[in-house]
Amino acid sequence: MNGLLTDALLLGLGATAFMDIVALLQKRLLGIPSLNYAMVGRWLGHLPKGRFIHRPIGESAPIQAEMALGWLAHYLIGIAFAIIFLVLVGPNWLARPTLIAALGFGVITVIAPFLFLQPGMGAGVAARKTPQPTTARLRSLFAHASFGVGLWLAGVLVMRVL
Structure with missing residues (x-):
């Protein structure tokens, strides 16, 4: 079990970092905005208060250290x-x-934002309440596909290093 947790830690950190690098490149090179993790932190910060759905999250009260919580x-x-x-x-x-x-x-993990995060933040299931739902869906799909590529790259690195 300890090996699994160590391997998962390395893979998860590596894949998530790769996903973030891809998002940063998209923003810098193509002007595509990435997810604001402060809003994720805000959403999470409201969960203990019994609030799951926001309409939209940007209009909900800020949470202390929401950016850190989101990241x-x-x-x-x-x-x-x-x-x-x-x-x-x-x-x-x-x-x-x-x-x-x-x-x-990685592609399958897009189910999580489609069914939990986006509805909770006021965007509806699979971003259906956004101004451009298809664009939002494709961006989520691409982000999660990049996570999958990151899993593979991290796996190759872990295999070679360890």
Whole structure:
């Protein structure tokens, strides 16, 4: 179990960092805005108060340290996804990391924002209440696909280094 957690920590941090690098490049090179993690922190900060849905999150009261909370949650979710991935693919995946398994899993993880984060932040299921739902969906899909590529790259690095 300890090996699984260590591997998941390395994979989750690496994949999430890769996802963030891709988002930064999209913003700098293409002008595509990335997710504001302060709003994720705000959403999470309101959950203990019993508030799941906001209309929209930007109009809800700020939460102390919401930016830090949002970024922390982003990386913890990446680690949690890596644990799930490693449980699904089995311990031998790290011996020979495959892109197709990691990319497929990354794409599947888009279910989380579609069904939880976006509705909770006031955007509706799969961003249906946004001005351009198809664009929002494609951006989410691309972000999660980049997470999958990051899982694979982190797996290759972990395999070579460890």
